Amino acid sequence: MAVLPIVRFPHPVLTTAAETIERFDGDLRQLATDLLETMHAAPGIGITANHVGVLRRLTVIELDRTSGPRVFANPEIIWQSQDLMRHTEGSVSMPGISEEVERPRAVRVRYQSLSGETLEEYAEGLMAICLQHEIDQLSGIFWTHRLSRLKRERAVKRFEKLTRGER
Template sequence: MPVRPIVMFPDPRLTSPAAEVTSFDPALAALADDLLDTMRDAPGIGITAPHLGVLHRLVVIELPDDPEGVRIYVNPRITWSSDDTVIHEEGSVSMPGVSEEVERPARIRLTWQDLTGAAHEAEADGLLAICLQHEIDQLDGIFWTRRLSKLRRDRLHKRYEKMRKAGSR
């Protein structure tokens, strides 16, 4: 499948909530394949359909050394999160070259559907829980930098803009 252009920050589609997927057809599977190829090319470990400008609730995750391999989540929702938290370095394929530490719940429970529409529920912790929260935020229209304090967010945005301008010369 083709590598597709990634929507870059500050495109407003990155802060728009994504619609529920209702058609579990070959086009959805093709979009998931495109997401995987685009994510690997970026490179990244997680990507959503909105990163490609498609405002549907679809997430693809591929973590290093994960025995499960590629994970695909359609219409994912977090139904519970732990009170204990972890801090982890995060970034985005839509804002390459910058990252910052983000605090999130250490464990979550979620529901989702697979590419056939079958329902699933599971708990996640570690890097998978962090990645899922990051990508589900994206589906909800919450770009990851919103999880930073205003000061840290402003500094990161300025650093990114400076990098972008330097790269366009």
């Protein structure tokens, strides 16, 4: 297990679509384990392979330690509710910055397990929000693109100010 370096906004890998996973092997299981460790260290409740510079459609989500981590390979939203909800979002690639985003309250997702089995799952509330957020990331849509232009520009300026001393 390893904590991998997280790429920081505005790295181009964060706006690049990840490739479909074809091989379900030990390397994929290791990547999932490393993503989980990296997410815990960040800390966060969701992370994609994009966040560590790997363009593979893999995400790990852990809403709380008691329910444990969930791994989704090649996830896609196949249905979403008309009912919307607002939730504060951020990214491990843009630490210290968060903003309210509006998304469908419920989704149905098709994905594959680490062994390649195709599954479907209905999710609502926070899990639905996290799945949408991470699937966006795997599709090259960074979370700030779900904000109005004004809010996005403010978030970017705040992050630049926050990280000015790190460069």
